[in-house]
Amino acid sequence: MKTVQKHDLSFDELDELVRPAPEVVEFEEVSNKMVSRRGFLGGGVAVGAGAFVMGSTTLAASKALAAGSEESRLAFKMVKANALDTVTVPEGYKWEVLASWGEPMFSSTPDFNGATGGTGASQEAAFGDHCDGMALFAHHGRQILCVNNEYTNLKTLHANRTDGVPTTADDIRKSKAAHGVSIVEIAHKNNQWGIVKDSEFNRRITADTEMDITGPARGHKLMRTSSDSKGVVAKGTWNNCGNGQTPWGTYLTCEENFNGYFSSSDENFSLTPEMKRYGISHKDWGYKWAMSDSRFDVSKEPNEPNRAGYIVEIDPLDPKARPKKRTALGRFKHENAELTIASNGHVVVYLGDDERGEFLYRFVSKHKYLAGGNNRDLLEEGTLYVAKFHDNNRGEWLALTPKTTGMTEAEISIHTRIAASKVGATTMDRPEWVASNPNKVEVFCALTNNKNRGVKPNAGGDATPASEPNPRVENNFGQIVRWTPMNEDHTSSDFKWNLFVLAGNPAVYDDANAGSQNVNQDNMFNSPDGLKFDSKGLLWIQTDGNYSNAKGFEGQGNNQMLVGDPETGEIRRFLVEPKECEITGAAWNTERTTMFISVQHPGEKGDSHWPDGGQSVPRSSVIAISREDSAVIG
Ligand code: FEO
Ligand code: CA
Ligand code: CA
Numbered sequence: 177m178k179t180v181q182k183h184d185l186s187f188d189e190l191d192e193l194v195r196p197a198p199e200v201v202e203f204e205e206v207s208n209k210m211v212s213r214r215g216f217l218g219g220g221v222a223v224g225a226g227a228f229v230m231g232s233t234t235l236a237a238s239k240a241l242a243a244g245s246e247e248s249r250l251a252f253k254m255v256k257a258n259a260l261d262t263v264t265v266p267e268g269y270k271w272e273v274l275a276s277w278g279e280p281m282f283s284s285t286p287d288f289n290g291a292t293g294g295t296g297a298s299q300e301a302a303f304g305d306h307c308d309g310m311a312l313f314a315h316h317g318r319q320i321l322c323v324n325n326e327y328t329n330l331k332t333l334h335a336n337r338t339d340g341v342p343t344t345a346d347d348i349r350k351s352k353a354a355h356g357v358s359i360v361e362i363a364h365k366n367n368q369w370g371i372v373k374d375s376e377f378n379r380r381i382t383a384d385t386e387m388d389i390t391g392p393a394r395g396h397k398l399m400r401t402s403s404d405s406k407g408v409v410a411k412g413t414w415n416n417c418g419n420g421q422t423p424w425g426t427y428l429t430c431e432e433n434f435n436g437y438f439s440s441s442d443e444n445f446s447l448t449p450e451m452k453r454y455g456i457s458h459k460d461w462g463y464k465w466a467m468s469d470s471r472f473d474v475s476k477e478p479n480e481p482n483r484a485g486y487i488v489e490i491d492p493l494d495p496k497a498r499p500k501k502r503t504a505l506g507r508f509k510h511e512n513a514e515l516t517i518a519s520n521g522h523v524v525v526y527l528g529d530d531e532r533g534e535f536l537y538r539f540v541s542k543h544k545y546l547a548g549g550n551n552r553d554l555l556e557e558g559t560l561y562v563a564k565f566h567d568n569n570r571g572e573w574l575a576l577t578p579k580t581t582g583m584t585e586a587e588i589s590i591h592t593r594i595a596a597s598k599v600g601a602t603t604m605d606r607p608e609w610v611a612s613n614p615n616k617v618e619v620f621c622a623l624t625n626n627k628n629r630g631v632k633p634n635a636g637g638d639a640t641p642a643s644e645p646n647p648r649v650e651n652n653f654g655q656i657v658r659w660t661p662m663n664e665d666h667t668s669s670d671f672k673w674n675l676f677v678l679a680g681n682p683a684v685y686d687d688a689n690a691g692s693q694n695v696n697q698d699n700m701f702n703s704p705d706g707l708k709f710d711s712k713g714l715l716w717i718q719t720d721g722n723y724s725n726a727k728g729f730e731g732q733g734n735n736q737m738l739v740g741d742p743e744t745g746e747i748r749r750f751l752v753e754p755k756e757c758e759i760t761g762a763a764w765n766t767e768r769t770t771m772f773i774s775v776q777h778p779g780e781k782g783d784s785h786w787p788d789g790g791q792s793v794p795r796s797s798v799i800a801i802s803r804e805d806s807a808v809i810g
Contacts, residue, residue, distance in 0.1 A: 249714065249741050251810060254698060254748045257733035259725050261784050263775070264752040268804050273787050274362060274369045274772060275323075276797040279303040281360055281371060281378045290793035292336040296349030300380055303371070305333060305354040306796045307774035309419030309512055311427050312362075312763040313492050319765065320377045321772065322427040322492050323358045323798060324416035327436075329780055330462050332793050345468040352383035352465065355414040357429050359492050369770070369800040379495045381429075383412035383437075383465070386498060387488060390556050392585040393503035398482045399590070401471070410483040410501055411471065418512025418609050418706070419761070420487070420525065424551040427490045428502075430510035432530060434484035436461035442475035450591050453636050454508075455531075456481050482590050487513050487527070489555060502555040505539045506576075506592035514610040514619070517545050518666035523554045526619055528607030532626045533634030534593065535601045536563040536610075538573050540667050560588065561669075562601035565645045571659060571671045574599045593636060603640045605629055605651050611707035611715060613742060617664040620676060620715060620742075622704040625654040645673065648688050652728060653679040653702045654721070655692075658742070676715075676740065677747060679704060683731045694745040701736055701749070702729055708762040714810050715740040717747070718773070720758035735759055737773065739810060751801070754778045754786035754794075761798075768808045771801045 252266040263271050278288035278299070285301040288294065294302065304325025313320045331340035333354055334347055342348055361375035371378070389408050393399050399407030413431055420428030435455035440447075443458060456474060466472035471480045485507040491497040505513065508529035515525045521544030527537040542557040561573035574580065574596075576588050581595040588595045605626035612619045623646065628634075630642045630649030642649050645657050659673040679702050680691025691700065703721025710716065717738045722729045737751040737759045753759050757778040764771050778784040779794035786794050803809060 248746055250739055250746060250748050252750060255750060255752055257731060258752050259733045261755045261786050263754060263799060265801060266750060269801060270804055271799050271801045272369060274798045274800045275303045275371050276795040277303060277305040279371060281373065283373050293333045294350060296346045296353060299350045299353040304356055304358045306776050307798050308417055308760045308776060310761040310763045310772060310774060311419055311421040314766055315493055319362050320492050321360055321362050324419055324429050325355055325358055326417050327415055328354045329777060342464045348465055348468045351463055356382040357416055377495060381413060381499060383414040385412055388498050388500045389503060390500045391503035391589060393589040396586040398479055401477050401479050413488050420513030420515050422515055427492050428513040429488045429490060430513055431485050432509045432511060437463050437465050438472050438474050438481055439466045440475040441473050445475035453593050503589040504556060504558050506537060506560050507590050508592050511607060512609045514612050516612045516666055519664065520667060521545055522667050524666040526610040528610055528621055530606050530608055532606055532628045533603040533638060533640040535596045536604055536607045536621055562596040562599060565602040565673060567644045569672055569674055571673050573669050574601060597636045597638050602643065603634055603638050605646045608705045609707040611709050613713055614709055614711060615713040618658055618660045620656055620658045620707055622707050623655050623657060624703045624705050626651045653689060654704050655679060656704050681728055684728055694747055699738065699747050699749050700732055701738060702732060706760045710764060710810055711768060712810060715742055716762055718759040723756060755784040756780045769802055769806055771809050772798055774798055
């Protein structure tokens with residue numbers, strides 16, 4: 177049997193290989209799915225070629241678009257799909273690289289070395305790998321960019337080793353330093369964006385940076401380890417995916433696939449059900465961190481995984497401030513943290529757990545936000561809720577409390593997935609980014625895809641029958657769900673919902689896989705992931721999906737970024753990315769004349785030399801996009 181090399185797989189494929197969901201297909205589940213599907217199709221939903229629409233807004237939009245009767249709010253000409261190894265933007269737009277993996281942040285940092293991937297010391301003073309979520313902070317005319325560095329490609333990071341296998345302690349030091357968060361001052365000088373080397377704000381936060389554990393889990397026995405007997409100080413953050421930003425000036429970084437870094441030196445070590453629910457196994461995903469750091473050996477430090485999987489709050493303007501793990505926002509595979517202030521002053525944070533059949537969450541702070549007041553610890557205390565979607569376009573938030581779950585507050589914070597299963601939350605098609613409309617009380621979440629929908633339960637054994645918000649079995653294309661809190665109150669326990677778009681391929685399919693009516697052969701895509709609103713109220717949609725451009729995905733080309741108008745349902749492709757990467761993260765300068773996005777893992781399977789070209793090693797990079805005429809973007 178051919179041995180599958182881990183670095184030849186995409187992150188998603190690797191996840192499935194290492195931790196497949198249980199193989200269970202129950203007839204009852206299958207028949208439920210069929211009934212549910214019929215109910216969905218019958219519920220006022222148009223079916224047919226390119227017509228699979230639900231929700232009054234989408235329906236109205238489609239009519240308006242078809243009739244050409246509404247003027248579009250999207251001020252650019254759509255880019256065609258392609259499979260080129262470059263970035264393609266609309267006519268009248270331009271792009272440039274702002275910062276790439278390995279780029280020096282200080283004048284003493286050695287130049288990037290693509291032949292070796294650098295050293296531990298060079299990486300600790302350089303821009304991290306696999307850039308993802310980001311936020312830009314304006315400070316007295318200066319601009320400080322916080323960027324997540326989610327994970328690494330073993331072959332490129334460890335180019336100094338045979339087949340990318342980390343071998344020495346310095347390889348592990350480099351790997352840990354390539355993860356985390358890069359905080360850099362940036363400037364537009366000589367008509368070019370770049371890092372301001374040696375800025376006092378430049379800082380690397382890595383898998384070894386000390387951070388305070390705050391909230392209900394602080395000090396709990398499940399958080400104690402041999403190096404931290406009190407369970408109050410964690411070391412490091414890694415697999416930082418999406419992000420959030422607070423109105424009190426802090427950055428939120430979100431720990432996603434933290435499990436893939438743990439392994440067990442004792443092959444007989446018995447994994448607890450809680451460990452299994454979070455994907456901890458005897459084998460890591462090739463990072464080998466346990467080789468030189470026993471924290472990552474679960475047979476030696478069984479509580480260490482309990483200290484990862486959180487939202488971490490960082491003050492970007494104080495390089496000495498210790499980051500804070502906010503356990504009140506729960507522990508799961510956090511995608512992003514979309515923060516909004518409810519009309520009654522409470523802080524609301526929407527949170528997705530990106531795993532097949534896992535859940536969508538909401539945090540409501542105990543205390544209220546006060547403009548200009550002391551808001552620094554509002555994320556320390558509050559209540560977590562999990563979403564229950566009903567098939568009548570209504571939904572509710574179920575509180576996770578000791579009363580509803582039979583668990584203590586600390587246990588709810590640490591084993592949040594288990595608490596959510598207990599209250600009967602709706603299993604979702606991999607909740608990725610959540611985005612809240614700044615101009616209206618409505619929220620969107622990208623449900624990227626779920627090939628296990630209707631096929632296998634989630635890792636906790638919860639059934640995953642097709643349901644209206646997750647309507648397609650073996651869902652390869654994904655959808656975006658929108659909900660409107662009742663009474664325009666983000667803290668309300670009830671909401672109405674509909675699907676903003678069902679992605680698909682109307683060139684290949686004439687069934688539900690054709691997608692909703694606002695998807696056509698010109699704008700089609702698969703696997704929506706990143707979502708972010710701009711100040712105009714346009715929804716930017718970034719994909720992380722199948723870029724084979726073949727079979728069911730023929731004509732869709734590389735991953736891409738699109739813009740959607742929530743008012744009309746219109747969606748236009750704005751950008752096509754280089755080969756074998758995903759687009760993720762977004763930030764704008766204050767004037768919204770420049771947009772920053774992450775181009776992550778170009779050439780993850782070996783077929784890209786972006787951005788440097790020739791035979792160079794591909795490098796994840798943040799790019800800056802602007803208009804030739806310097807006008808507002810979008
Ligand atoms: Fe890091 Fe779910 O994407
Ligand atoms: Ca993502
Ligand atoms: Ca994704």
